[in-house]
Amino acid sequence: MRPAALLGALLLIAGCGSGSPLHGSKTGAPRPATPVAVPAATGRAGRGPGPFGAQLRHATALRARPGGRVLSRLEPRTGFGSAQILAVARMRKGWLAVRTPALANDRVGWVAAGAVRLLHEPWRIEVDLSRRLLIARHEGRRAFSIPVGIGAPGTPTPTGHFGVTDRLKMSGTTYGCCALALSASQPHVAQGWGGGTRIAIRGTTSEGSIGTPASHGCLRASEAGMRRLMAVIPLGTPVSIHG
DSSP, rough: OOOHHHHHHHHHTTTOSSSSOOOOOEEEOOSSEEEOOOOOEEEEBBBBBEEEEEEEESSSSEETTTOOOOEEESSBBBBBOOBEEEEEEEEETTTTEOOOOOOOOOOOEEEEEGEEEEOOOOOEEEEEETTTEEEETTTTTEEEEEEOOOOOTTTOOOOEEEEEEEEEEESSSTTEEEEEEEEEEEEOOTTTTOSSEEEEOOOOOOOGGGEEEEEESSSOOOHHHHHHHHHHTTTTTEEEEEE
């Protein structure tokens, strides 16, 4: 990992707790991306061929609405050094609404369709906080589920719609084998926490905490559960978290 990306990894993820901030090396998608044509008609992503991811071809403006005020500038690589592939929330002719950590939770910004390569995303992740269960769906059908630990009462896991931004392998940390970083952020940072605010689905060396409300907001899964997710979940996968 490049020094700048490693620094970003050290500072970026905070919603995990129990140990030093997350760091590691990125790992590529588990399968080749499938490019698709941008639909001409207005509609929500997920209708027709299924969910979409938007891979940035180059740095581009993130706007408040199609052709509107610039909110931020998105680079073709994330802070971890991964390809920037954003979950697509909806579409208008020539524009895509995307989910990015550059915005507040459950908000979307707009990018020009010509600035991205649109990818078919066959997987979706749903997290039911009340059941402490993560459900992975493939082409809309339930493929498997795994139990997860969730945020403690003072640092609850945020709810809403997000996307997988990075796939990270770890070694020598309390975060287990690996993590899927999300576009979600923790708005309730624990007092004295020295990391950042990003949320992830990640492993743990304290598997007794799985199924309990014990983290700073991250979702904790077993080693076997994380390896199963890492085997199939690509960048840009949409993630829904609800109570």
